[in-house]
Amino acid sequence: MTDFTLWDIVRNLLLAGRWTVVLSLIAFAGGAIVGLALTLLRMGGLKPIRWLIRLYVDLFQGTPLLMQLFLAYFGAAVLGFDVSAWTAASVALTLFTSAFLCDIWRGCVEAVPSGQWQASRVLGLNYLQSMRHVILPQALRLAVPPTVGFSVQVIKGTALASVIGFVELTKAGTMLNNAAFAPFTIFALVAFGYFILCYPLSRYARHLEKKLYGAGIR
Amino acid sequence: MTLDFSTLLPYADVILEGLVTTLWLTVVTTAAGITLAILVAYARDGSPTGSRRIVSRLLGGYVEVTRNTPFIVQLFFLYFGLPALGVPISATVAALLAMILNLGAYTAEILRAGIDSTLTGQHEAARALGLSRLQSFRHVVLVPAFSRVYPSLISQCIIVMLGSAVVSQISVFDLTYAANFIQSRNFRGFEVYLVVTLIYLLLAVGLRLAFEFVGRRLFAFRQGGSA
Numbered sequence: 001m002t003d004f005t006l007w008d009i010v011r012n013l014l015l016a017g018r019w020t021v022v023l024s025l026i027a028f029a030g031g032a033i034v035g036l037a038l039t040l041l042r043m044g045g046l047k048p049i050r051w052l053i054r055l056y057v058d059l060f061q062g063t064p065l066l067m068q069l070f071l072a073y074f075g076a077a078v079l080g081f082d083v084s085a086w087t088a089a090s091v092a093l094t095l096f097t098s099a100f101l102c103d104i105w106r107g108c109v110e111a112v113p114s115g116q117w118q119a120s121r122v123l124g125l126n127y128l129q130s131m132r133h134v135i136l137p138q139a140l141r142l143a144v145p146p147t148v149g150f151s152v153q154v155i156k157g158t159a160l161a162s163v164i165g166f167v168e169l170t171k172a173g174t175m176l177n178n179a180a181f182a183p184f185t186i187f188a189l190v191a192f193g194y195f196i197l198c199y200p201l202s203r204y205a206r207h208l209e210k211k212l213y214g215a216g217i218r
Numbered sequence: 219m220t221l222d223f224s225t226l227l228p229y230a231d232v233i234l235e236g237l238v239t240t241l242w243l244t245v246v247t248t249a250a251g252i253t254l255a256i257l258v259a260y261a262r263d264g265s266p267t268g269s270r271r272i273v274s275r276l277l278g279g280y281v282e283v284t285r286n287t288p289f290i291v292q293l294f295f296l297y298f299g300l301p302a303l304g305v306p307i308s309a310t311v312a313a314l315l316a317m318i319l320n321l322g323a324y325t326a327e328i329l330r331a332g333i334d335s336t337l338t339g340q341h342e343a344a345r346a347l348g349l350s351r352l353q354s355f356r357h358v359v360l361v362p363a364f365s366r367v368y369p370s371l372i373s374q375c376i377i378v379m380l381g382s383a384v385v386s387q388i389s390v391f392d393l394t395y396a397a398n399f400i401q402s403r404n405f406r407g408f409e410v411y412l413v414v415t416l417i418y419l420l421l422a423v424g425l426r427l428a429f430e431f432v433g434r435r436l437f438a439f440r441q442g443g444s445a
Contacts (some may be wrong), residue, residue, distance in 0.1 A: 182296030
């Protein structure tokens with residue numbers, strides 16, 4: 001058995017940390033695209049569509065992310081696909097993120113006073129024009145702080161991909177621990193890695209929120 | 219592709235056992251986590267000075283570290299790390315500890331938001347009327363703050379219940395562990411996880427209804443009143 005120096009551990013964690021960052025970016029970008037489409041459909045759509053999207057959101061918010069990952073992984077096998085941990089983790093985290101972002105953004109669009117809607121319609125703007133020029137710019141300002149805040153949940157969520165064999169920061173930690181058996185040091189370092197990624201985002205989200213409410217918009 | 223749920227039936231007792239574990243973990247965590255959060259909020263309340271200030275700083279660190287690291291890492295840190303330091307800990311105790319510390323940190327932050335939105339004048343008025351710091355915190359600050367943030371509190375407890383699926387990874391026999399166990403026997407992964415996911419969904423809905431029922435009893439004095 002080889003001896004692990006602290007630098008060996010740190011280096012391996014840093015290498016695996018890349019995949020935590022990449023998976024977070026995939027989940028967040030994918031989730032934002034799907035989430036935006038769902039939000040727009042939900043705002044304007046017909047009743048059955050709205051109802052379906054609500055069900056989608058409730059399903060993802062009311063079940064464990066770990067189960068969603070298992071279902072993506074095993075579900076694909078049932079459908080006859082042989083998916084990698086990469087694909088299963090990306091798909092599950094993208095859907096998970098889209099459901100939460102859809103819910104956050106719907107709240108932001110609804111927070112724009114209804115008088116704004118009525119005024120723009122009365123002024124002769126159609127649905128899309130009102131959305132594009134009046135509602136969305138205002139909703140966007142409200143949406144930024146909670147969206148940044150949620151990105152922290154996405155990063156933390158990627159840790160669960162370790163369970164289906166995706167080698168990112170957490171999985172690298174358990175693998176290193178099996179070889180080096182220094183659990184206290186290793187998991188403290190793993191936690192520190194996530195903290196470095198998440199804490200600045202948390203602080204930034206809080207700062208944005210203060211700025212927004214300081215500006216007197218509610 | 220065919221789905222076959224009948225192979226699950228012989229394992230009904232396994233699922234039940236896991237369900238019971240998930241339930242009691244959630245109930246104990248909710249009670250202990252909220253208590254912890256109240257203590258933390260009390261220690262950090264106001265503008266502490268001297269040694270209280272150091273405690274307040276440390277608690278702030280605990281809250282931030284917990285909120286900015288994944289639950290699964292916290293769990294591994296406690297379960298694998300504490301024995302290495304000479305503190306033996308069982309999987310169940312590690313799971314419970316991790317869940318309580320996690321809920322405690324999030325709830326402390328939620329409570330703080332509620333406390334911050336209480337007018338400082340009320341606090342000062344209570345002190346001027348001769349209430350002690352503890353009395354004023356309990357009657358004037360805590361209860362209104364609690365009722366104000368109660369919806370966030372419900373969501374957080376549900377998040378922790380759903381998050382508890384992760385304790386299966388340190389071999390606590392919870393609902394997810396039951397699913398993994400059955401999957402390893404009948405090789406019907408998708409069916410098992412689908413059923414167990416639905417059970418989690420029902421638990422989440424049930425938990426929300428139970429909390430709302432308790433909330434209506436607890437904060438009945440606020441209904442129809444001002445605010």
